[in-house]
Amino acid sequence: MSTLTTDQIARVKATVPVLAAHGTTITRHFYKRMFAHHPELKNVFNQTHQISGSQPETLARAVYTYAANIDNLGVLGSAVSRITHKHASLNIRPEHYPIVGRHLLGAIVDVLGDAVDKPTMDAWEAAYGQLADIMIGAEARLYSGAAWTGFRPFVVARKEIESDEIASFYLAPADGSPACSFEPGQYLSVKRFVDELGVDQPRQYSLSDAPNGHWLRISVKREAGREDTPAGHVSNLLHDGVEAGTIVHVSAPMGDFTLKRARTTPVVLVSGGVGVTPMISMLSTLLAERSPRRVTFVHACRNGRVHAFRQWLNDTVAAHPNVARAVFYEAIDATDRQGVDYDFEGRLDLTKLLAQGGVPDADYYICGPVPFMQAQRDALVALSVDAGRIHTEVFGSGTVE
Structure with missing residues (x-):
């Protein structure tokens, strides 16, 4: 050079x-x-x-x-x-x-x-x-x-609805070979042809389970669009047009927002909305490895209708004494049960949550919308958490500093 x-x-x-x-x-x-x-x-x-x-x-x-x-x-x-x-x-x-x-x-x-x-x-x-x-x-x-280069055909082995907005796709190699390993927190690019645009479009989706050799799971939020944001072309194609048996083309796992598996520190997983997906992968990997590390799973979403993996998290906390949860609902529905579906009403506030019973020397992993991640990072800095212990994921156009 x-x-x-x-x-x-x-x-x-x-x-x-x-x-x-x-x-x-x-x-x-x-x-x-x-x-x-x-x-x-x-x-x-x-x-x-x-x-x-x-x-x-x-x-x-x-x-x-x-x-x-x-x-x-x-x-x-x-x-x-x-x-x-x-x-x-x-x-x-x-x-x-x-x-x-x-x-x-x-x-x-x-x-x-x-x-x-x-x-x-x-x-x-x-x-x-x-x-x-x-x-x-x-x-x-x-x-x-990398496990492979370019885009490779996978078959959807199973599709499961996780919430009103999120569906999981279990992707198995179309040639019948074992699914590759990956680092928890990494993502795949999935490519679909978008008729409206007349081109293929790749999108990145976090892997949402531990490596298992059978399939790679992604959990995709349907981006419905808002007044200032167009609907997601690929997410809607996946939700509406991809079922068990469909072939999709994906790239090998990539991404440097990964769990520091060699450390023995406590882990605090902080997510907002669909940002929960890499956190599920991280926690699932720690469980699969029978890690004794203390894990606090902090999640924020609107209400129970959009709370993906709710039962899985409840079952995990009940079965593993080293795992605790703190779930925040911003707009509670009449059917949402405090202590069962959620723990706190309102927006996630790490300053209040951790000031009452902090997790010394923990590693913090944060994923969600950029303003959400910035707010959580600012809260941790205010609590004197070392910047080297704060890890954030950004897919799109934003940055977190």
Whole structure:
């Protein structure tokens, strides 16, 4: 990997204010430009995020962060890890990087025009090449350790309804081979053709059980859509059109939000809504390994109608003295029973919950909507929990800091 010169670094850093002001305009133009020249890449990128604008905004933040830290790339380690796992799950290959680079740099020139001179663009070309080399190398290591590469056919062995919003799909290799192992907390990419968009669309879903050699289970929330958010194309296709016997194509397990299995510390699993799925995998794995670690399972959802895996959690707590639960319902239904279905009314408040009886030196795993995760992280920091013990998962366009 080539090293940037001092002048190149200075030129890239000098563009930081410009990226702050025009970054999203550049990245929106970049995607339009790239898709116009390479429409086949629409099969790789989430087109819903293109429509909503969240993907261009995310890329703009990433480009800005890279430029701002071009002289101290070590601080980008966690972000690079998360992105490369996502890329490997989507089967991003080295040949994609020159395409992205050509159109990203072209978009900068198209939008900024004479505001950037040739030496600055040369510096950005070198900087992009450096970043591409880092990403390609990291992704090559992930591919070399993956159970398979690309998308592979699996058959739906079973489908189960877990709540009004969530269904589980038990996926077995279509060729009859054993299901691969994985780290609890990892996810799969599932690819389905979306007629409305005219392209394949991959989506990531956390594995929701312990490795067992027979099947890989994902539990998918139907994204019905809201006034400001379109309905989920793939989640609705899975709920409405995928039954036992259906063939789906999936990538190998990826993701660096994983249970630190070698540790002996207590574990606190904190989830909101469908964020419960990787927590089920983590707890199931600890149970399968007969781990003596103390586990506190903290979950928040609206009410019992959308509370997936409720009975499983109740049975688990009853059978394992080292497992405790704290379930919060924000909008209780008349049929919801305190002490049976839920424990607390209202939004999850870790500050109150843990201040009354904290879990010293625990590792905290958090998954849910980005604002939810940020609130829980802030609460833990306020309780003086070391940042190295706080682990969060982010699939989409948000970040948690």
